[in-house]
Amino acid sequence: MKVVAPARAVTEVDGLSGRRYRATDGIYEMSPRDGRALVQAGGFLPSLAGATSRAFGYRCPADGFGSFFVTCSRCGGTCEKE
Numbered sequence: 001m002k003v004v005a006p007a008r009a010v011t012e013v014d015g016l017s018g019r020r021y022r023a024t025d026g027i028y029e030m031s032p033r034d035g036r037a038l039v040q041a042g043g044f045l046p047s048l049a050g051a052t053s054r055a056f057g058y059r060c061p062a063d064g065f066g067s068f069f070v071t072c073s074r075c076g077g078t079c080e081k082e
Contacts, residue, residue, distance in 0.1 A: 001035035003028045006042030013038060057082050 004027055005013065012022050015034030027046055030038065039045065058079030060072035072079050
């Protein structure tokens with residue numbers, strides 16, 4: 001189970017099992033029991049979706065804000081397909 005620590009400065013944690021885990025790129029690969037305990041202590045599950053393509057989004061011509069919606073959430077203008 002992959003878990004991200006609650007703070008970037010945390011590089012190692014000890015699980016309930018007594019095993020010590022070291023982060024790789026800020027993500028711990030933990031046993032399910034230790035992972036659930038870290039999530040309860042403030043850690044979170046990482047997004048494994050990856051980056052989204054620009055082809056799915058819209059861009060507001062007025063202020064350049066990117067959005068997944070046709071209406072700009074900054075200025076209320078109409079966004080155009082990228």
